[in-house]
Amino acid sequence: MKYFTSLLLCYGLVACSQNAGTEKIVDETATLPLVDEVMTIERQTEMTFEDVINDLKKGNARFTKNHMFQRNNVAQLEYLETGQHPKAVVLSCIDSRVPVEEVFDQGVGDLFVIRVAGNIDNDHNLGSLEYGCKVSGAKLIVVLGHENCGAIKSAVKGVDMGNITELLSHVKPVLDKHQDFEGERSVDNHDFLELITKDNALMTLDDIRNYSEILNQMEQEGRIKLIAAYFDMNTGVVSWLDEKDNPMHDQ
Numbered sequence: 621m622k623y624f625t626s627l628l629l630c631y632g633l634v635a636c637s638q639n640a641g642t643e644k645i646v647d648e649t650a651t652l653p654l655v656d657e658v659m660t661i662e663r664q665t666e667m668t669f670e671d672v673i674n675d676l677k678k679g680n681a682r683f684t685k686n687h688m689f690q691r692n693n694v695a696q697l698e699y700l701e702t703g704q705h706p707k708a709v710v711l712s713c714i715d716s717r718v719p720v721e722e723v724f725d726q727g728v729g730d731l732f733v734i735r736v737a738g739n740i741d742n743d744h745n746l747g748s749l750e751y752g753c754k755v756s757g758a759k760l761i762v763v764l765g766h767e768n769c770g771a772i773k774s775a776v777k778g779v780d781m782g783n784i785t786e787l788l789s790h791v792k793p794v795l796d797k798h799q800d801f802e803g804e805r806s807v808d809n810h811d812f813l814e815l816i817t818k819d820n821a822l823m824t825l826d827d828i829r830n831y832s833e834i835l836n837q838m839e840q841e842g843r844i845k846l847i848a849a850y851f852d853m854n855t856g857v858v859s860w861l862d863e864k865d866n867p868m869h870d871q
């Protein structure tokens with residue numbers, strides 16, 4: 621571990637010497653903590669889902685400020701070689717512009733991440749979610765939708781192509797729900813896309829509750845929490861979607 625720390629210090633010196641006039645940037649980097657702690661069974665047990673939520677909020681704030689933790693990845697992997705105890709499971713779209721661990725400034729061993737276009741629910745996802753929470757002890761499930769989602773746009777357009785058709789059929793109930801939307805129901809209407817995207821994430825939450833007895837019961841017992849969120853492409857900010865009992869809904 622000392623070797624790795626030295627390596628980073630060397631890198632800092634090199635960066636400083638190679639970039640005259642960037643002292644401010646280097647100074648800011650120097651204040652960042654080098655994280656080598658990992659999620660252990662003790663930490664996971666101690667954390668409530670409220671703690672996890674606050675942790676993700678702080679991580680997203682660091683992401684948006686370009687002030688993310690530096691991590692000793694090699695040392696963390698050594699600690700975690702024989703086991704993992706992640707704090708949350710994130711069900712996200714596959715979009716390359718939504719790098720989930722970075723969006724929440726999380727590292728090795730912190731999150732389970734499930735990625736599928738349109739962050740939809742299906743049988744395999746449910747199995748993964750149940751594994752993450754029931755078997756591995758994660759305390760929080762986040763369904764993360766995002767701005768400018770290609771899957772949502774394709775659903776709005778009614779794309780019919782190969783296996784994509786079945787995938788997009790998961791979004792159809794949300795489109796049906798907003799049949800009477802006042803305004804242009806097209807991909808050119810940002811407000812409409814945002815409405816469908818957010819409602820799609822909330823519908824995925826409902827599906828998880830409806831189709832997973834295990835997760836529904838765990839949530840009823842207060843052992844886990846399910847929440848939906850929306851990633852803003854312009855700012856990188858994750859907003860937490862309105863659900864009357866959503867503890868994230870204070871932003």
Ligand SMILES: [Zn+2]
Nearest residue numbers: 713715769770
């Ligand atoms: Zn997407």
